[in-house]
Amino acid sequence: MVSQRALDVLRVIVEDYVASREPVGSKTIVERHSFGVSAATIRNDMAALEEANLIHAPHTSAGRVPTDLGYRRFVDSLTDVRPLTGTQISAIQRFLDESLDLDDLFGRTVKLLSNLTNQVAMVQYPTLSRDAVAHVELLPLGTHRALSILITTSGSVDRAVVEFDVDIDDSNLGSLRAQVNSALQGQSLGDVNSVLTQLASTADAKTRTLVESLRLSLIDQIDAQRHDRLIVAGTPQLIRSEGDFSRSLAPVMDAIEEQVVLLTLFDEMRQGESSTVRIGRELADDLSDTSIVSASYTAGGGDTARLAVLGPTRMNYPLNMAAVEAVARYVSQILGDDS
Amino acid sequence: MVSQRALDVLRVIVEDYVASREPVGSKTIVERHSFGVSAATIRNDMAALEEANLIHAPHTSAGRVPTDLGYRRFVDSLTDVRPLTGTQISAIQRFLDESLDLDDLFGRTVKLLSNLTNQVAMVQYPTLSRDAVAHVELLPLGTHRALSILITTSGSVDRAVVEFDVDIDDSNLGSLRAQVNSALQGQSLGDVNSVLTQLASTADAKTRTLVESLRLSLIDQIDAQRHDRLIVAGTPQLIRSEGDFSRSLAPVMDAIEEQVVLLTLFDEMRQGESSTVRIGRELADDLSDTSIVSASYTAGGGDTARLAVLGPTRMNYPLNMAAVEAVARYVSQILGDDS
DNA sequence: AATTGGCACTGAAGGTTCCAGAGTGCTAAT
DNA sequence: ATTAGCACTCTGGAACCTTCAGTGCCAATT
Numbered sequence: 001m002v003s004q005r006a007l008d009v010l011r012v013i014v015e016d017y018v019a020s021r022e023p024v025g026s027k028t029i030v031e032r033h034s035f036g037v038s039a040a041t042i043r044n045d046m047a048a049l050e051e052a053n054l055i056h057a058p059h060t061s062a063g064r065v066p067t068d069l070g071y072r073r074f075v076d077s078l079t080d081v082r083p084l085t086g087t088q089i090s091a092i093q094r095f096l097d098e099s100l101d102l103d104d105l106f107g108r109t110v111k112l113l114s115n116l117t118n119q120v121a122m123v124q125y126p127t128l129s130r131d132a133v134a135h136v137e138l139l140p141l142g143t144h145r146a147l148s149i150l151i152t153t154s155g156s157v158d159r160a161v162v163e164f165d166v167d168i169d170d171s172n173l174g175s176l177r178a179q180v181n182s183a184l185q186g187q188s189l190g191d192v193n194s195v196l197t198q199l200a201s202t203a204d205a206k207t208r209t210l211v212e213s214l215r216l217s218l219i220d221q222i223d224a225q226r227h228d229r230l231i232v233a234g235t236p237q238l239i240r241s242e243g244d245f246s247r248s249l250a251p252v253m254d255a256i257e258e259q260v261v262l263l264t265l266f267d268e269m270r271q272g273e274s275s276t277v278r279i280g281r282e283l284a285d286d287l288s289d290t291s292i293v294s295a296s297y298t299a300g301g302g303d304t305a306r307l308a309v310l311g312p313t314r315m316n317y318p319l320n321m322a323a324v325e326a327v328a329r330y331v332s333q334i335l336g337d338d339s
Numbered sequence: 340m341v342s343q344r345a346l347d348v349l350r351v352i353v354e355d356y357v358a359s360r361e362p363v364g365s366k367t368i369v370e371r372h373s374f375g376v377s378a379a380t381i382r383n384d385m386a387a388l389e390e391a392n393l394i395h396a397p398h399t400s401a402g403r404v405p406t407d408l409g410y411r412r413f414v415d416s417l418t419d420v421r422p423l424t425g426t427q428i429s430a431i432q433r434f435l436d437e438s439l440d441l442d443d444l445f446g447r448t449v450k451l452l453s454n455l456t457n458q459v460a461m462v463q464y465p466t467l468s469r470d471a472v473a474h475v476e477l478l479p480l481g482t483h484r485a486l487s488i489l490i491t492t493s494g495s496v497d498r499a500v501v502e503f504d505v506d507i508d509d510s511n512l513g514s515l516r517a518q519v520n521s522a523l524q525g526q527s528l529g530d531v532n533s534v535l536t537q538l539a540s541t542a543d544a545k546t547r548t549l550v551e552s553l554r555l556s557l558i559d560q561i562d563a564q565r566h567d568r569l570i571v572a573g574t575p576q577l578i579r580s581e582g583d584f585s586r587s588l589a590p591v592m593d594a595i596e597e598q599v600v601l602l603t604l605f606d607e608m609r610q611g612e613s614s615t616v617r618i619g620r621e622l623a624d625d626l627s628d629t630s631i632v633s634a635s636y637t638a639g640g641g642d643t644a645r646l647a648v649l650g651p652t653r654m655n656y657p658l659n660m661a662a663v664e665a666v667a668r669y670v671s672q673i674l675g676d677d678s
Numbered sequence: 679a680a681t682t683g684g685c686a687c688t689g690a691a692g693g694t695t696c697c698a699g700a701g702t703g704c705t706a707a708t
Numbered sequence: 709a710t711t712a713g714c715a716c717t718c719t720g721g722a723a724c725c726t727t728c729a730g731t732g733c734c735a736a737t738t
Binding site for chain 3: 376377378379380383397398399400401
C-alpha cells in the first residue's frame, strides 16, 4: 500500500534527483524537507514505493532514483502547472510577435522553446485546411511531368511532382496554369478537390486529363501536407545532458533526424489541449532515457498540431510543461489573429 | 630534416591510426609494412617527424598520433584521389537521377554523402543567377507590408517581407502582382533589377513607389539568396565517433546548428574545383578535433556552391575526398543537364 | 653516415587491496 | 505506526603494484 506520505516522498525524490543528479537517500530527505518523521519512517515509505515500482535503487547502498513509472506518477500529480513569470511571458510575446511568415514563426518558436527549457525543441507543421489557395505554379519537368508549387494565403509553400498520362508542352502547361489559377484562387484548401472536379467536367478532353492528374496530386499534397514536417532546434543541448542517458545518444538523434517516429507519437497524442508527457519506454524501447513534453496549438480554423521539447527522463517537468503550454498558447494566439 | 622515408612513415602512421584508433608504434610499423629497415630506424624517422611537429606522442611510452600538421602533409601528398568503385558510382547516379526539384536533390545528396562516408554531410544552396523568374506571388500582411514569394524556373522558392512606404489594399497588390509578373516572367534573376527599374519608370506615381519597394526587396532576396542555407544530414554519426573528440561535441553541434561559421568557411574555400580539406585548428579554435572535406559543384550558369562532409580529424581522408568529389561531379552534371 | 641490436627508462592501464561513507533492512522498543 | 540502533552492503576513491608497449640513446656494425 502506498500512503499519501509515501507519495510526498516520491515527489521530493523526483525533485531532488532532478536538481542534483544524485540518487537521494532517506537521510537527505529528512534533512532537507520537514516531514516531521524520522529517516527510518521514510525508509519504510521508500520500501513501499520500491514495491510499487515507483523508485529504484541503483545498488544496495545508494539512494533511490525514480523509475519511469515514478516520473509518470509525479507528472500526473501535478495539478496546477505553475505559469511562467510575467517577464518571461512578455519576452515570449515580443519575440514571437516579430515573426513574419509561418516558417519564420516556427523557426523562432523552436529556438525560444529550446532556450527556455535547455532541451531539444520541435514544432510540427499544422495542416491549414482553412487556408486558401493564393497561386499554383507549374514548371515543366520533361515531357510528361511538371513541378507544381502551391502557395497558400498564409504564405506556406509546397511542392509536388505531377505525372501526366499524356505528353505536354509549354503552351499546354501555360493554359492549364491559367485555368487552374483562375478557378482556384481564393478557394480554401478543403474545396480544391471539388473545384477541380468541376473544372475538369467543363473542359475539353485533353485539358480534362491534365486537370485530373493535377487534382490528384494537389489533394495528396494538401492531405499529407505539412503534418509530416518537424522543425527542430537545440540538438546541442542533448550533448550537454549526455550524462543523463545510460546508453548512447545515437538512437535519440536518429529519431530526431528521421522524424517519422516522433511524428507518429505526435499523432497518438493528438487529443489533449494542455501539455502531454511521454516518459521513457512509453515512447519507444530505444528511447528509454528520453521524455517528451508536448502541447498542441491551433492554427486558425480548428486545425491543430503539436510542439514539444525532448530531453532526458531526468528533466524538469514542471518547467518544461509550463514553457510548452505558454508557447503553444501564444503561437495559437498569433495564428488566430492574422487569419 | 625529414627524409622521404620519414614521409612514408608519416603516411602509414596516418593510415594505421585512422584504421585502428590506436597510437601506432615503431614495432607495429615494421610488422605491418615492409620498410626493409628495423624498428630503430623507424624510430629515428619518427624523431624527425616529431621534431617537424608532424606527429606527437600522447605520452612517453605510447605510439604516435598525427598532429593537425601531419594530417595536412598527408592530405597534400595525396596526388591521385582514388575514385569510387563503379558500383558505387552507378548507385550515386541512380539515386540522384530520381530527384525531382532542387530541394529534393539536395536532400538526397546529403543523405547519400552521409551514408557513403559515415560523417555529417552538408550541402550549401547555390545562387542561381542563370535561373529565371517563374512567378512572383504577393500576399498582404497588414496595411503597408506584403509577403513576396519568388518562384524560379529551377523550382526554388524564396520568401521575403516587403515594407511599403504607403498604405496598400488588395486591389493595389493585385495590380502590382499582375504588372510585375508580366514584366518579370522568364527574365533571369540577374535581370530583375533592370527590368523593375524600367517598369518603375513607366508606371504612374503610386505604382512606382510600390515597384521600387518590391524591387529593393527582391534584389536583396536574390543576392543573399540561397548561399546562406545549409542542408545537413547525419548528425547522429557525430555521436558514433564521439571517442575521436577529446573535448565535448557541443561546440561542433553548435557550429552545425548555427551554420554561420561553416558558411563563412565555405566562402573562404570558394575557389578550388577539386576537394579542399580543412583540418582541426585550421577551421576554428573550438573545432580543434574536427575536419571538413569539401568540394564545389556548379549549378548551371557558372554559379558554384559547396558540399562537404564534417567529422573528426581522425577520418578517412582519401575516402571522403573521393566521395565528396564524385558526388559534387554528379550534382553538377544533373544541374547542368536540365537547365 | 646510416642502420641496427641492446638496454634502461617511462608512463598508462589494469588489477588488488583497503578504507570511508552513505544508505539500507531488520529488529526490538516505544 | 514510528523509531533508534545496529549490522551489513556496496560504491568510490586512494594507494599500490605489475605489466607492457614503446621510447631514447648508445655503442657496434655496415
